[in-house]
Amino acid sequence: MMDKGLYREVLLDHFRNPRNKGSLEEGMQRERGSNPRCGDDIEVGVVQVESRIEQIRFHGRGCSVCIASASMMTEACEGAPSDSAISLCNHVESWVGSREGGTVPHPGVEALDGARAHAARHTCILLSWRALCRLLTADAA
Amino acid sequence: MAARQMNTEAFNAETVRAEFPILATEAHGRPLVYLDNAATTQKPQCVLDVIEHYYRAQNSNVHRGAHYLADLATRGFEAAREQLAAFLNANGKEEIVWTRGTTESINLVAQSWGRKHIGAGDHIVISGLEHHANIVPWQMLCEEKDAELKVIPVTDSGELDMDAYGTLLDGPVKLVAVSHVSNALGTVNPVGEIVRLAREAGAITLIDGAQAVAHMPVDVQALGADFYALSAHKLFGPTGLGALWGRYALLESMPPWQGGGEMIERVSFEKTTYNAPPFRFEAGTPDISGVIALGAALDFVGSLDHDSASAHERDVLDYCVARARQCEGLRLIGDATERLGAMSFVLDAGHPADVGTLLDRQGIAVRTGHHCAQPLMARFGVPGTVRASFAVYNTRADVDALFTGIEKVKTFL
Numbered sequence: 021m022m023d024k025g026l027y028r029e030v031l032l033d034h035f036r037n038p039r040n041k042g043s044l045e046e047g048m049q050r051e052r053g054s055n056p057r058c059g060d061d062i063e064v065g066v067v068q069v070e071s072r073i074e075q076i077r078f079h080g081r082g083c084s085v086c087i088a089s090a091s092m093m094t095e096a097c098e099g100a101p102s103d104s105a106i107s108l109c110n111h112v113e114s115w116v117g118s119r120e121g122g123t124v125p126h127p128g129v130e131a132l133d134g135a136r137a138h139a140a141r142h143t144c145i146l147l148s149w150r151a152l153c154r155l156l157t158a159d160a161a
Numbered sequence: 162m163a164a165r166q167m168n169t170e171a172f173n174a175e176t177v178r179a180e181f182p183i184l185a186t187e188a189h190g191r192p193l194v195y196l197d198n199a200a201t202t203q204k205p206q207c208v209l210d211v212i213e214h215y216y217r218a219q220n221s222n223v224h225r226g227a228h229y230l231a232d233l234a235t236r237g238f239e240a241a242r243e244q245l246a247a248f249l250n251a252n253g254k255e256e257i258v259w260t261r262g263t264t265e266s267i268n269l270v271a272q273s274w275g276r277k278h279i280g281a282g283d284h285i286v287i288s289g290l291e292h293h294a295n296i297v298p299w300q301m302l303c304e305e306k307d308a309e310l311k312v313i314p315v316t317d318s319g320e321l322d323m324d325a326y327g328t329l330l331d332g333p334v335k336l337v338a339v340s341h342v343s344n345a346l347g348t349v350n351p352v353g354e355i356v357r358l359a360r361e362a363g364a365i366t367l368i369d370g371a372q373a374v375a376h377m378p379v380d381v382q383a384l385g386a387d388f389y390a391l392s393a394h395k396l397f398g399p400t401g402l403g404a405l406w407g408r409y410a411l412l413e414s415m416p417p418w419q420g421g422g423e424m425i426e427r428v429s430f431e432k433t434t435y436n437a438p439p440f441r442f443e444a445g446t447p448d449i450s451g452v453i454a455l456g457a458a459l460d461f462v463g464s465l466d467h468d469s470a471s472a473h474e475r476d477v478l479d480y481c482v483a484r485a486r487q488c489e490g491l492r493l494i495g496d497a498t499e500r501l502g503a504m505s506f507v508l509d510a511g512h513p514a515d516v517g518t519l520l521d522r523q524g525i526a527v528r529t530g531h532h533c534a535q536p537l538m539a540r541f542g543v544p545g546t547v548r549a550s551f552a553v554y555n556t557r558a559d560v561d562a563l564f565t566g567i568e569k570v571k572t573f574l
């Protein structure tokens with residue numbers, strides 16, 4: 021099919037069946053990410069227990085890349101120590117920014133490799149990661 | 162109807178297409194289908210030639226050096242001003258001010274006329290269909306002057322609510338600024354009526370003609386407005402150039418807004434006196450090759466048989482809208498009776514950004530997103546739309562390619 025690069029099967033699967041997507045529960049820490057340029061608007065919610073991400077969810081609307089990336093993020097970060105999640109967010113940010121090459125930050129985000137080649141889609145990929153990073157760093161401070 | 166059919170036949174789109182070299186481009190290995198004309202139109206060979214010729218044979222500054230080249234450049238520059246004045250049926254070339262585009266034309270009026278005449282409590286009326294270029298300059302002015310921005314609401318079909326407009330005019334309205342044709346939806350606004358009512362209410366009017374001039378004849382005197390703004394690049398001309406038409410008496414009453422060369426009459430450190438319009442508003446060296454190239458673009462438009470060209474454009478757009486109505490899972494955003502140049506839609510199958518990317522991979526260029534009209538997107542409750550926009554060189558075959566592309570997108574997402 022067309023555009024194997026950008027729309028990998030794994031990415032489309034995360035878009036069609038997003039993991040951990042749905043309304044955020046009472047008491048979750050929340051952070052919103054929005055990009056008025058294309059109308060993407062999501063909110064990430066986490067429950068941290070002893071500096072570990074016990075639970076992570078998101079809801080909102082966005083393009084396939086935005087939703088798939090958020091879904092992958094929740095899988096990659098669930099159960100992780102909060103400080104390693106912050107490092108992962110930063111690693112994803114620089115990996116996407118470099119557009120090609122570099123080590124894949126996490127096996128669960130490899131399917132974003134095609135999308136990061138498109139500079140116009142960087143904000144779509146990073147919207148959820150930036151929200152999570154803001155949430156966790158504000159909390160750690 | 163029969164006459165229209167005949168006109169369509171008389172129009173030869175292939176001949177017109179052949180004048181635009183870029184239309185032969187391949188995009189991602191597929192023939193380019195360019196449906197992003199509301200963003201910018203492509204340029205015919207004659208425009209490209211004139212730009213090259215200018216730098217090879219005429220390059221000089223205007224209105225200054227008394228030498229051979231300066232004279233050539235100045236004459237070309239002023240001849241194009243005359244041409245645009247005739248194109249708009251202005252009352253003389255002194256009513257045409259060169260700017261960087263529609264955006265700068267509107268800012269000029271806001272900063273020069275607006276700062277002089279708008280005061281605390283005054284109302285400025287715009288519409289819910291406006292491009293950010295016809296929103297933000299007025300917002301800035303209102304903030305500075307403690308004036309109020311009022312917005313004509315948009316109906317579900319994407320048209321202006323004229324009853325609500327009438328009510329807004331009961332207020333202390335000093336200026337009405339609306340678009341002739343909406344860039345996001347293609348709605349043609351009833352600007353004649355809007356201007357007439359505004360005048361009765363004693364308000365000045367500005368029409369944003371960015372999306373109109375490539376598609377319809379504009380007669381500023383018949384329209385009766387006070388200012389008309391346009392961009393050359395949406396009219397087969399170069400980027401970075403536009404014009405403001407203004408009634409001469411109004412232009413003459415306005416203070417300069419940028420200072421520098423050209424806009425002065427006499428400068429001393431004690432006092433500077435200003436040149437007359439249009440030069441008063443043209444500080445600095447202008448885009449000389451661009452202005453001369455716009456003249457060539459106007460020649461191109463003039464070379465088309467107007468009736469058959471506009472019948473052809475209407476036929477292609479009507480065909481596109483008809484196809485859209487039959488397309489399952491497609492929702493038109495805006496469905497105005499009077500529509501020109503563009504059609505906006507969303508697909509159930511996917512977010513506009515994905516639709517745009519997948520169409521692009523098939524060589525089809527559309528615009529996706531908010532089209533610099535975020536308030537309008539909010540009005541329709543969509544994050545953005547996919548917009549197919551047309552020029553005289555588009556054909557029914559382009560529309561067919563678009564819908565073949567859309568069917569592929571639907572199976573993919």
Ligand SMILES: Cc1ncc(COP(=O)(O)O)c(C=O)c1O
Binds near residue numbers: 264
């Ligand atoms: C209706 C309308 N107004 C204003 C503008 C701004 O034009 P420019 O960017 O050429 O200044 C545009 C361009 O998209 C437009 O469509």
